[in-house]
Amino acid sequence: MRILFLAVLRPHTGNAVTAERVRVHLEAAGHVCILKDAFDFESPSEIANLIEAEKCEAALALHLYRGGRLVQGHGIPFGIIFGGTDLNEDVNREEKSKVMGKVLEEARFAVAFTESMKEMAQRQWPHAKGKIYVQSQGITTTPNAAFNWSTFLQRAEINQSADNLHVFLLVCGLRQVKDPLYLVDAFSEWHQEEPNIYLVIVGPEVDPVFTKEVKAKVERAPGVRLMREMPQADLHAAVKNCFAVVNSSVSEGMSAAILEAMDLEVPVLARNIPGNAAVVKHGVTGLLFSDPQEFVQLAKRLVSDPALEREIVANGKEYIRTHHSWQVERDTYQRLLRKFEGSLEA
Structure with a gap:
């Protein structure tokens, strides 16, 4: 599949590191992952043009509001990875919470890093029960041996x-x-x-x-x-x-x-x-x-x-x-993306 992946990609931030790690997981399964910074786009119409130009068949977004609102409504299946901002900040703003609820209605799956994040999301959006999965971040560290x-x-x-x-x-x-x-x-x-x-x-x-x-x-x-x-x-x-x-x-x-x-x-x-x-x-x-x-x-x-x-x-x-196994994280995302296959075959 050709997958559009939207995330906030400020250099040297946790979001950027997570997005790059997930991208590697998806490409290891043979998918083409087009990773883009959500802050480079202001409207869903810009995303529609990108989807057409890149021939994207599915999408993934890191952050329910920042990325999710941009990938919905384009006729391709998509999944969501919750960010801390979603459940700790944006959920307290009524307009953003409504938008996020609509995104979850359309999403094929959503990933929370912890059980507590999953529980918070299910309380806020009961209709999303059954499509929220828990997958902790996989961790690999590579210190620079030449560091002084x-x-x-x-x-x-x-x-x-x-x-x-x-x-x-x-x-x-x-x-x-x-x-x-x-x-x-x-x-x-x-x-x-x-x-x-x-x-x-x-x-x-x-x-x-x-x-x-x-x-x-x-x-x-x-x-x-x-x-x-x-x-x-x-x-x-x-x-x-x-x-x-x-x-x-x-x-x-x-x-x-x-x-x-x-x-x-x-x-x-x-x-x-x-x-x-x-x-x-x-x-x-x-x-x-x-x-x-x-x-x-x-x-x-x-x-x-x-x-x-x-x-x-x-x-x-x-x-x-x-x-926080890197391999378990890889297996989870590769398995979740198989949820898109039925839609593409149809």
Whole structure:
């Protein structure tokens, strides 16, 4: 089949990584996958022209609203992959929720990353029961073997001996839903007590106005650094070398940064929100915090307790092995696309 795949493809974001991984799965089954950025299109008519020009026989969209509203109504079967924005933000806007409900009526299938996401969707759109499947993100990490941690620290303006250094890495696009400033004040206070502790925020400048706010805050925050996005292999290498990965988002679908940290055997400290609690079991595969003060308490405990660190790392790695198999993800998407075949034969 020739499949149109719409997703938001901002470089170095979780959406882009997920879309590329799914594209590879589809092409491995012999399909031709035409991957396009949903933000490049403003109306369904533009998509209709693209479908005709590319002779697309089916479609897939990552994000029920951003992509789904563009692929419906064209007479070709399509499926949907939920994004966190769908169920955490867009669903609260009546007009968007109605549009998403209509998209689900027409979709042949929808994929949620977690059982809780599936349950939320079914409560909101009861008519979609029976067509929502759960498939966790498959994870593969490929650190750059040539990556130099000392060079990374120099770029981050951290001039300390690596032997006594504890770098916490917050990987996120600079937008409000990721809340990168949530821990800055508490972290700065901790750094002033223990100068070998640093927080490094790494990610693309998604929201230009908010980015200015983040830069201004970080410039005044001792022990906190801000770095631009990095190629995926370099980012994986940076994660592998840091002490722990942090997630402070207001809402998440499924954080790729958390899963990648677990796969790379690095401890995770995540804000206690439903999307994070679905993948991080407190005290077992990571640590969950409810406010900045609790974050500092838990982080200090992790720094001072190597046995806890080892246990969390081992459990996190095992969780990824058993629940986030790349091969299982591939099998699921290839099986779901077979739902289109009857329509095409007809």
